[in-house]
Amino acid sequence: SGLYISGKVHSHRFNLFANKLGNVAGISLVVYSILVGNDSSGSGGGDNDTGLWNRDWKFYLGVSSPCILGLVAANAMTSFFKL
Numbered sequence: 001s002g003l004y005i006s007g008k009v010h011s012h013r014f015n016l017f018a019n020k021l022g023n024v025a026g027i028s029l030v031v032y033s034i035l036v037g038n039d040s041s042g043s044g045g046g047d048n049d050t051g052l053w054n055r056d057w058k059f060y061l062g063v064s065s066p067c068i069l070g071l072v073a074a075n076a077m078t079s080f081f082k083l
Contacts, residue, residue, distance in 0.1 A: 002018060002022070005018070006018055
């Protein structure tokens with residue numbers, strides 16, 4: 001729906017607003033996932049060694065790589081097509 005509205009509304013101001021709103025929504029989802037996924041109380045039924053902060057650096061690299069590569073690719077495409 002966001003792409004459809006952005007294509008129909010020909011306003012640079014609206015596009016900037018929609019972009020900022022999307023960024024805020026994405027960051028909010030990441031923060032929410034960190035807060036909900038980091039259950040340190042032990043009620044999740046797992047070991048305490050499987051917490052979010054008890055991982056090797058390879059885990060963080062593997063998890064963050066698709067997001068970072070997607071952002072780089074999206075920005076490269078928008079710059080190339082001058083959107």
